[in-house]
Amino acid sequence: MSGRATTWPSEGDPVTDVSTSSETTPAEAEVESSSYDAAQRRSRQIESDLARDAGRYRMLTGDRPTGRLHIGHYFGSLANRVRLQDLGVDSWILVADYQVITDREGVGPIRERVLSLLVDYLAVGIDPARSTIFTHSAVPALNQLMLPFLSLVTDSELRRNPTVKAELAASQRPMSGLMLTYPVHQAADILFCKANVVPVGKDQLPHLEQTRVVARRFDEVYGRARAEESVFPQPDALLSEAPNILGTDGQKMSKSRGNTIEIGMTADATAKIIKRAVTDSDRNITYDPAGRPEVANLLLLASLCTGRTPQEWADEIGDGGAGRLKAVVTEAVNSTFAPIRARRAELEADQGHLLEVLAAGNARANEVADATLDEVRRAMGMAYDLG
Known part of the structure; x- marks a missing residue:
């Protein structure tokens, strides 16, 4: 959305870094495969169309403010957001502060984390003049859409959602109502601004399909019977081919494991972390993701930072060993992120500017959400000011 929740998951993880697990029957697997193939075809069509007419697309994506973003987020999601914004896509980025409490008892230092996310967004190149950055808690009409949307889904449908199933299986305590209705809250996130494209990984497709179901059912029950056009679009997936970057211990990159490069x-600090990165005893550096995943991960990181292939870096380092490999990666990472970090320092020193950016994004989100809620009320026959 890397934490159990999806699309805006825990540890501040983005749309593209989600992993959910649930048992599926062979029939379900076949349906999932067919749906994925269809989503891939549509995603390729959208990518092709972006170069010609990016302005017809509105994108919604976001993060949960539960920790500092790391380089996995940058290569997995943030860089793609900047790319889409620069192409001319109308970009909406949600700081999902309400979603922090789906699987937690409290919000922690939420204000600090929200502002940290905002600093990272602006530092990597997200432009508030072209992208709307807003918070869940500041947009009441968005959250109010959950009420009619919840009437359109069943308890069993929610419990079949992969993220909800995984949470139910993994949790040692009863599931909260907010966690159970998480897919519907995501539907409200996407539909309130009428986003028609959502960057996701394969694992988030069930969430996007739930959103499409809500949009379709609303129109069937209220929209098409009372209006010539549908109230909501059915958003498409823009499937991510984001690289799978491991943490410095060779495991999944996660702040809770202490294996990230923020x-x-x-x-x-970056040099010290990379120096501790896990490799192996073979001095000759080769690119072998299956046989030498830790070494391959470092080569991939150097590749992402420089534009050279992992194989090219492996050939150049040769028998230079882990020491040379880590020196190459350190230089590549620090060179790539130096301007971003300099910009971060400037932004952190001007909290007033950050609050202005967030206030402007929240104001625009509220304007759009209020208009959508008004349209929903009219479709439902609940606009009592009409006389």
Whole structure:
């Protein structure tokens, strides 16, 4: 959305970094495969169309403010958001502060984390003049859409959602009502601004399909019977081919494991973390993702930072060993993120500017959400000011 929740998951993880697990029957697997193939075809069509007419698309994506963003987020999601914004896509980026409490008892230092997300967004190149950045808690009409949307889904449908199933299986405590209705809240996130494209990984397709179901059912029950056009679009997936970057211990990159390189880290701190990165005893550096995943991961990171292939870096390092490999990666990462980190420092020093950006984004989100809620009320026959 890397944490159990999806699209705006825990540890501040983005849309593209979600992993959910649930048992599926062979029949379900066949349906999922067919749906994925269809989503891939449509995603390729959208990518092709972006170069010609990006302005017809509105994108919604976001993060949960539960930790500092790291370089996995940058290569997995943030860089793609900047790319889409620069192509001319109308970009909406949600700081999902309400979603922090789906699987937690409290919000923690939420204000600090929201502003940290905002700093990272602006530092990597997200432009508030072209992208609307807003918070869940500041947009009442968005959240009010959950009420009619909840009437359109069943308890069993929610419990079949992969993220909800995984949470139910993994949790040692009863599931909260907010966690159970998480897919519907995501539907409200996407539909309130009438986004028609959502960057996702394969694992988030069930969530997007739930959103499409809500949009379709609303129109069937209210929209098409009372209006010539549908109230909501059925958003498409823009499937991500984001690289799978491991943490420095060779495991999944996660702040809770202490194996991340944060976007805002200093060059020295980055060097120390990479120096501790897990490799193996073979001095000859080769690119073998299956046989040498830790070494391959470092080569991939150097590749992402420089534009050279992992194989090219492996050939150049040769028998230079892990020490040379880590020196190459350190230089590549620090060179790539130096301007971003410099910009971060400037932004962190001007909290007033950050609050202005967020206030402007929240104001625009509220304007759009209020208009959508008004349209929903009219479709439902609940606009009592009409006389």
